[in-house]
Amino acid sequence: MADGAQTGASRREVIQLAAGGGGGLVLGFTLAGKGEAAPAAPARLNTYVSIRPDGWVEVVSKNPEIGQGVKTSMPMMIAEELDADWSKVRTVQADSDPTLYGRQFAGGSMSTPLHWDELRRVGATARALLIAAAAKSWGVDPATCSTEPGKVVHKASGRSAGYGALATAAAALPAPEPRSIKLKDPKDFRIIGRPMAQVDTPAIVTGKPLFGIDVVLPGMLFATYEKAPVFGAGVDSADLDAARAVKGVRKAFIVQGANAPDGLSPGVAVVADSWWRARKGREKLNIRWKAVEGPLLSSQDLEARMASTARWSVDRIERHDGDVDAALKSAARTVEATYHYPYLAHAPLEPQNCTAHFKDGRMEIWAPTQNPESGRQLVAKTLGLKPEDVTVHLVRSGGGFGRRLSNDYMVEAAWIAREAGAPVKLVWTREDDMRHDFYRPAGWHMFAGGLDAAGNIVAWHDHFLTPGQGVQPARSAGMSATEFPARFTPNFRYGISILPSPAPTGPLRAPGSNGISFAVQGFLDELAHAAGADPLEYRLRLLGDKGMVGTPGRDGYDAARMRGVLKKVAEVSGWGRTRMEPRQGQGVAFHFSHLGYFAEVVQVRVAADGQVKVEKVWVAGDVGRQIVNPSGAINQVQGSVLDGLSGALGQAITLEGGAVVQGNFDDYRLMRIADAPPVEVHFVLSDNPPTGLGEPALPPAPPALCNAIFAATGKRVRRLPVDPALLAAG
Amino acid sequence: MAYTLSVNGRNRRVDVEPDTPLLWVLRDSLGVLGPKFGCGIGQCGACTVHIDGTPVRSCSLPVEAVGKGKVTTIEGVGDTEVGARVQKAWAELDVAQCGYCQPGQIMSATALLSSNPKPSAEEIDAAMSGNICRCATYNRIRAAVRLASGQTGEA
Numbered sequence: 001m002a003d004g005a006q007t008g009a010s011r012r013e014v015i016q017l018a019a020g021g022g023g024g025l026v027l028g029f030t031l032a033g034k035g036e037a038a039p040a041a042p043a044r045l046n047t048y049v050s051i052r053p054d055g056w057v058e059v060v061s062k063n064p065e066i067g068q069g070v071k072t073s074m075p076m077m078i079a080e081e082l083d084a085d086w087s088k089v090r091t092v093q094a095d096s097d098p099t100l101y102g103r104q105f106a107g108g109s110m111s112t113p114l115h116w117d118e119l120r121r122v123g124a125t126a127r128a129l130l131i132a133a134a135a136k137s138w139g140v141d142p143a144t145c146s147t148e149p150g151k152v153v154h155k156a157s158g159r160s161a162g163y164g165a166l167a168t169a170a171a172a173l174p175a176p177e178p179r180s181i182k183l184k185d186p187k188d189f190r191i192i193g194r195p196m197a198q199v200d201t202p203a204i205v206t207g208k209p210l211f212g213i214d215v216v217l218p219g220m221l222f223a224t225y226e227k228a229p230v231f232g233a234g235v236d237s238a239d240l241d242a243a244r245a246v247k248g249v250r251k252a253f254i255v256q257g258a259n260a261p262d263g264l265s266p267g268v269a270v271v272a273d274s275w276w277r278a279r280k281g282r283e284k285l286n287i288r289w290k291a292v293e294g295p296l297l298s299s300q301d302l303e304a305r306m307a308s309t310a311r312w313s314v315d316r317i318e319r320h321d322g323d324v325d326a327a328l329k330s331a332a333r334t335v336e337a338t339y340h341y342p343y344l345a346h347a348p349l350e351p352q353n354c355t356a357h358f359k360d361g362r363m364e365i366w367a368p369t370q371n372p373e374s375g376r377q378l379v380a381k382t383l384g385l386k387p388e389d390v391t392v393h394l395v396r397s398g399g400g401f402g403r404r405l406s407n408d409y410m411v412e413a414a415w416i417a418r419e420a421g422a423p424v425k426l427v428w429t430r431e432d433d434m435r436h437d438f439y440r441p442a443g444w445h446m447f448a449g450g451l452d453a454a455g456n457i458v459a460w461h462d463h464f465l466t467p468g469q470g471v472q473p474a475r476s477a478g479m480s481a482t483e484f485p486a487r488f489t490p491n492f493r494y495g496i497s498i499l500p501s502p503a504p505t506g507p508l509r510a511p512g513s514n515g516i517s518f519a520v521q522g523f524l525d526e527l528a529h530a531a532g533a534d535p536l537e538y539r540l541r542l543l544g545d546k547g548m549v550g551t552p553g554r555d556g557y558d559a560a561r562m563r564g565v566l567k568k569v570a571e572v573s574g575w576g577r578t579r580m581e582p583r584q585g586q587g588v589a590f591h592f593s594h595l596g597y598f599a600e601v602v603q604v605r606v607a608a609d610g611q612v613k614v615e616k617v618w619v620a621g622d623v624g625r626q627i628v629n630p631s632g633a634i635n636q637v638q639g640s641v642l643d644g645l646s647g648a649l650g651q652a653i654t655l656e657g658g659a660v661v662q663g664n665f666d667d668y669r670l671m672r673i674a675d676a677p678p679v680e681v682h683f684v685l686s687d688n689p690p691t692g693l694g695e696p697a698l699p700p701a702p703p704a705l706c707n708a709i710f711a712a713t714g715k716r717v718r719r720l721p722v723d724p725a726l727l728a729a730g
Numbered sequence: 731m732a733y734t735l736s737v738n739g740r741n742r743r744v745d746v747e748p749d750t751p752l753l754w755v756l757r758d759s760l761g762v763l764g765p766k767f768g769c770g771i772g773q774c775g776a777c778t779v780h781i782d783g784t785p786v787r788s789c790s791l792p793v794e795a796v797g798k799g800k801v802t803t804i805e806g807v808g809d810t811e812v813g814a815r816v817q818k819a820w821a822e823l824d825v826a827q828c829g830y831c832q833p834g835q836i837m838s839a840t841a842l843l844s845s846n847p848k849p850s851a852e853e854i855d856a857a858m859s860g861n862i863c864r865c866a867t868y869n870r871i872r873a874a875v876r877l878a879s880g881q882t883g884e885a
Contacts, residue, residue, distance in 0.1 A: 067828025207764025
């Protein structure tokens with residue numbers, strides 16, 4: 001078996017050595033910090049667990065850490081069943097190595113559900129080996145031994161032995177079959193369920209170099225890479241000599257590229273002995289771009305196309321239950337409304353960057369990526385290398401939000417490093433990042449709803465307009481045919497029309513859901529008001545007495561779990577029991593995504609000039625029976641909610657002449673502290689397997705906000721971002 | 731141009747163009763990697779350092795403007811009593827998600843508490859408003875500033 005931990009350690013030494021002069025990257029060993037002597041070699045019990053003679057346990061964390069906390073929570077699962085002493089556990093970030101670790105990615109809030117059983121069994125098998133080693137040395141039956149944190153004990157004889165002393169013998173024993181081992185009763189958990197600080201917290205607060213942008217290699221050069229503002233445009237020419245004349249610039253060259261937005265796009269690279277000098281060189285490039293074929297679309301073109309589209313004439317019916325036209329005709333009341341949400345950028349605070357070194361036919365890469373294996377394959381394919389000659393080291397990401405599922409910056413760095421003949425760190429500018437993203441797709445929903453005399457929904461029509469080509473929605477621009485309220489209204493029709501758009505799209509935190517929920521939960525609120533019903537009661541009524549609808553794990557939707565979080569959020573928010581002042585109001589919304597059920601209440605106060613102040617948010621979430629790390633879990637939920645509000649209150653990416661208008665945080669506004677309300681988080685523990693928290697708390701936030709604005713002002717927000725001018729009093 | 735900068739109590743010599751932002755001198759010339767690049771236009775605060783105790787956006791400050799000012803970064807701020815207290819509060823409340831902005835947040839919080847040991851909620855918001863946290867850990871940032879200032883309970 002290959003020795004991943006050992007390989008990782010040797011690479012770490014290389015980097016630390018390289019950084020010796022003035023700081024540099026320290027991968028992995030970040031928790032303990034101060035002045036530890038290099039301990040004796042650890043005994044390796046399995047792919048993930050190694051134990052040193054002094055009792056320190058090293059646990060490998062397989063997935064990329066992007067701020068979602070898996071470098072802490074996944075090792076917690078292993079350490080729990082190992083019965084390790086958490087204060088003597090070091091987390092080691094794995095390199096990308098699918099043969100050792102299987103799929104390694106940060107996406108879809110999948111780390112917890114995919115690893116909850118598997119990683120606990122990893123810890124349990126290592127614990128069984130330690131028990132077997134102890135029992136053998138004592139000449140007792142393993143079944144008479146137990147463990148306490150960090151040691152095996154034999155109660156009958158009063159003997160005990162630390163894991164450090166047992167590790168070498170344990171590593172030599174045959175590993176038990178993982179499925180044969182009984183896992184702990186959750187009531188015996190000592191690590192899982194306790195709020196644990198992130199393992200990198202000490203390094204973060206002291207400014208240790210942890211991130212991709214902090215990688216330093218000996219002899220490393222710095223690169224900047226300019227691509228066409230108009231998507232898809234190639235390079236005609238550039239003043240390369242002018243760039244080369246700038247002090248410190250070593251290379252300037254044109255990259256023709258493969259013209260794939262998620263591959264190597266055409267551009268001009270400038271490589272220098274510092275990043276600032278590379279940038280100064282870039283300013284002299286005076287690039288002439290080739291014309292692109294086809295129209296250079298602007299946001300107004302999409303609006304015009306949308307405006308000329310009829311509510312009823314869809315390109316393609318995706319789902320039709322019952323007879324919507326007949327139901328609308330016979331309805332006691334009908335409501336029509338169109339909802340719109342814009343393109344959004346990911347804008348992780350650490351701009352895209354990557355460090356690459358090509359030597360002796362092999363490419364070595366240090367990348368803040370959510371999806372290392374696809375990057376490795378992309379680099380190999382684009383540069384004509386064998387995949388086994390490309391190594392990707394995982395480095396902490398300064399935010400991901402889905403942006404780093406694409407590896408365009410990785411292939412750029414690899415290409416530039418090979419051309420430059422030296423190790424190169426490529427760092428994008430903020431403007432590069434804002435204008436070369438894979439945007440959350442804009443979307444329009446043209447709704448019609450029909451109510452019976454009692455206010456019940458008897459018909460739901462949604463004409464969804466979304467960017468794409470031909471009849472296919474663009475990446476992350478589709479909508480499932482089982483999206484709520486499908487299956488909850490007797491006559492339901494959802495059709496789709498495609499708007500051609502030049503902007504590349506991709507998954508942004510809670511993809512699909514982050515826009516769809518705003519439209520669906522907003523229109524649902526309109527129907528509640530049309531029915532004269534309380535919006536929260538109305539939602540409970542729509543969910544009815546249904547349980548699991550569809551197939552669990554596929555298209556399943558557990559209405560009982562959703563009712564559970566709705567009732568909880570009603571209780572904790574004082575819904576319907578809190579007296580609101582004029583222009584103050586509460587709104588509610590719920591959404592199911594990424595296996596998580598979330599209901600949220602937002603309370604706002606809207607000033608006379610229309611400025612919206614979010615006063616508080618209450619969240620109830622159901623992600624199963626166990627919260628792995630409550631500290632990280634609450635942080636994720638609060639962050640997701642504020643992320644949703646940040647987008648709804650201030651963000652839009654617009655297009656002009658085939659290019660993105662916005663460039664930096666002065667025209668693409670992220671929420672700041674003064675606008676951040678307190679977010680109160682409650683978990684409803686249901687008897688279901690634990691699932692992830694990176695995403696599902698986001699989608700209800702924008703519609704709950706807009707529904708609160710309606711409660712406060714009587715004005716319905718059907719278009720994001722919220723425009724205060726439309727909310728002014730009078 | 732050759733400059734001698736005082737960084738975290740040590741004199742460091744660098745040879746860079748006068749318009750080079752302090753951030754890139756620290757990061758690329760001196761290997762001081764705690765201050766982070768986020769926007770390059772003084773909007774996000776990830777690059778915040780102190781010059782003579784005052785928080786500045788090092789991405790937008792040319793090195794020639796530093797003069798004899800004493801530069802303190804996240805690497806050195808823990809040597810001050812207030813800085814150490816702020817770092818401890820940040821760790822105790824496990825503020826960070828991705829952690830990229832937190833050096834800048836801690837530098838701004840330390841500057842605030844150095845000049846105003848018991849800030850009100852409004853004063854905290856005002857002093858921290860130049861620092862963006864894309865992960866939106868703002869609830870915990872507020873709580874950590876209050877904890878570091880010896881004030882407890884909800885803001």
